[in-house]
Amino acid sequence: MAEAATAWHEVITEVLRRNEVSLVTYVPDNVLRPLIGAIEADPYFTAFPVAREEEGVGIVCGAWMGGMRGILLMQTSGFATLANVIASLPCAAQIPAVLMVSERGTLGEFNLGQALVCRTMRPVLDALAMEHHTVTRLDEAEFMVERTLRQAFATQAPACLILSPLLTGGKTVKA
């Protein structure tokens, strides 16, 4: 084997930096913990938690209108709170708010509520005609994240990256 593979959260951190996404807002999530930790530890990023996902969309949109690129990190249930503000702010005003969702509710979910609300995520993204991709493999992560960011900024369109348990390991409990 060659050198040890870079972890998924290291790949994402580097791609965010390379694309000048310096503002990172998030609602904490256990699966995202290594990514949040890496970003918080890096002085390049302005990173902080928000009280609610809607608020993060507003902050990222306001920052972009001021000339700063940003992203909002959350889990599936948090995304489910966002349809109205995504439709009426970044979609309507053509603002490239980038969302990154740690996917709960599938591939070993233990919480019925998460399993149910997960089913609404892709239909909502499709209904809003939002570009979205699900990252499942480490060897595809850099390409998918980088190209999604570039396209969002180039076309002034919001986008969503879903991080599958296949990539992150997800969150499980013993049965």
Added chain:
Amino acid sequence: MEALHNAKVMNRFDLTKRLVAKLKDEAVIGGIGNSNFDLWASGHRPQNFYMLGSMGLAAPIALGFALAQPQRRVFALEGDGSLLMQLGCLSTIATRAPRNLCVILWDNGVYQITGSQPTPAATARTDFVAIARASGLSQSHWAADEAEFESLVDASLAGEGPFFIGVRVDSQPAVAQPERDPSRIRDSFMRGVGSKG
């Protein structure tokens, strides 16, 4: 609570005009409904953003903008019903403590645009300035009258924020509305604040 109930009930359009008259290159984020309608009616400025949807996000948008352009002051104009939907943002603002941000709350106690139904906060006599202060925004004040509103705005233009100004207002509807073209509004704002063009 006393401060709230001693504050004079003023007129949002009158006060919006008084605010705008003091501005140079400051950004203003007008919240959903009458907050941005009165901003528009006070005379369009390239540095104005008129938020047509996303109820409750005027202050978060202003926070994001304040972080992106720390050298430019930004005002958020938000209604009481809108803020009630997103009270958590006050803690976030307090945590980031942007020196260039001022939130102005128009408190008429009703959801004016949907038929003037009273808000739960009005019925419960909730004090938004007390909430702001308890959220960590120490420079939070009710404007007792028009003169104090102007002096609080002057202080926010001269000093280091974040600031929160609570204003009791009547239920006069707005006299004009901006054109409902969100991408055009966004593009105009970005050019007005030097982010584009």
